[in-house]
Amino acid sequence: MSTPARTCDDGQVASGAVDVLVVGAGFAGMYAVLQARRHGFSVLGLEAASGVGGVWYWNRYPGARCDVESIDYSYSFDEDLQRDWTWSERYATQPEILRYAEHVADRYDLRRDYRFDRRVTAAAFDGTDANWTVTTETGECHRARWLVFATGSLSAPNRPDVPGLDDFGGLLLQTSRWPHTEVDLTGRRVGVIGTGSSGVQLIPRVAEVAARLTVFQRTANYTVPVLNRQFAPHEWNEIQRAYPERRRRSWASLAGTPHVAYHKQYAEIDEAERLAAFEARWREGGVLFGKTFDGQAVDPEINEAARRFAERKVREIVRDPQTAEDLLPSGHPVGAKRICTDSGYLETFNRGNVELVNLRRDPMVRITERGVETARASHDLDVLVLATGFDAMTGALTRIDVRGPRGDVLAHTWAHGPLTHLGLGVPGFPNLFVLTGPGSPAGLSNLPLAAEQQVNWLMELLANCRQRGIRTVEARADAAQAWTRRVDEAARATLFPRADSWYLGANVSGKPRVFMPYIGGFKPYADRCDDDRDGGYAGWHVGDVTTADAEDLAGPRSEPPAPVRGGPRTAT
Ligand code: N01
16 A cells, blocks of 8 residues: 555644644543653543543433442542542442543543544554644644554444434434433333343333333343442441452452452352352342353353353243243353343333344344334334444544555554554554554453553553654564464453354444454453563564564564653553
8 A cells, every 4th residue: 555644734733743642531541641641741632522431421321331330440540539539339320430530530630631522533644753643523633743542442333234224204312322411202112223231221211211112132132130239328438448459459350350250160069059159140240140150251061051040030030931032142152242231121021011022033124214114013113222332442443544654544454353462553553552442451351440551551651762762663563463363362262252242343244253352351461561561562663763664564673662660550
């Protein structure tokens, strides 16, 4: 490819070049802006939304809450912040998490470095001055030495390819773009397409008020009651006392939370104890059921035992035998798609105003002006909700026209699946870094901690470059190929590739089937990043402007910088 890097006309450039430009104001982006500032860099944040919060800004559908416990799903970098914020519930709702994000933005005065309502549409690297030029939908251009994409793994909505979607005459909603004003569904005929985490949370809330709710299910999912509860005021003293140890365990864990599997191995115990262990996890509530035993995501026998247990729960709860049958997940191992967490989801199907349409038996034919037509029936609707998920991990980035100095286009480089070194850098794109994206453990970990780990590592690298007068850093092609192979091999060692999940891109038609997140664990990943640094950033070309062709990517072009010690906190 030989497309030249594009530059803005002078009249379009909104400001002089900054050191660091961060795209996105979710948890990763906000922390990147803060740490860039603390490291003494000039920084600019661009955000498509009108405020901070990322996924928690957009996903405002009724019932939205996080499936990671609130006391874990928060930043750990500042003990004063941790002490000053009080979560009201075990699993926080979307409004409370958004309030937390806004509180963080206020506390560190982050908005002063952000421009909102600026959707980034293009970025091009100018090899002559080693700067990125970043263009927004509003036509603004900005220049920066280092470009950090914190655009989120679950942010680009997946609009299903269903014939006639635009013909629908009623109100069409999407969970990931829910209106900011209240939507009154009282007494209306509502249809919901999609039964992943979003649909499973939304459906019970809609059923409470709708005249009639029709759920269009393509794949039944494993769902576990979340068993949410309010925190009592006196609990906070105990939570605060235990926080340091809880965080220490989380930083040393595989998923960024302090939880561990059952204390005995599945093979060592009898059937009664196995069932008791599953029951205990079920009663604990939430996604941990998917990790009851060590090896549950790897060993088909343990996984099958978990499946049988979950099946019994569905049959106990759902009264109509055919509906229960339709709600039984089949064809994918427990946990290989993100387990859903619910508040009364299965019970919803015992209501008289709720109908389940199993699209495997009664396929969707088209959307019409009046509603949804399946092979066997026409369903008239006032409101149709798409709970159809995301073009996950890569979608937010490949929708941006990102061009490197040798004409590489990111969407083309990733056409057969994402190629990254440590999920952080992409060969062909110097000075560009991706946070919580493909090749990182973020999609399978507690995101705020995953973001902190990557940002800490990145800022140490950038500070190091500044100290050494280094203008460019680019992931080496061989390192990226090796890391991408490792991401793939780690997934293949588990049962995860057996499910048509968003981890694999299988939910988006035409997307290559490649397992995208690193499943080897949060702490092992952090250690791998630290090894890379301690090896003198061995996976990167560290030097001046990269003008070489692909063959030249085989070795470092200048002395790599020595690691800077005593920087921000890391996972160890
Ligand atoms: O999206 P999904 P989501 N016709 O992709 C169906 C996180 N999250 O927004 O499975 C009919 O899981 C699709 O069917 P199938 C969490 O990590 C967390 O619900 O592809 N159906 C599926 O049922 C989660 O995993 C929280 O066969 C179609 C559904 O739409 C991730 O976000 C809350 C279809 C999409 O499910 C994504 O969850 C919400 C079509 N053409 C989200 N296209 C919590 O923290 C798609 N579907 C609790």
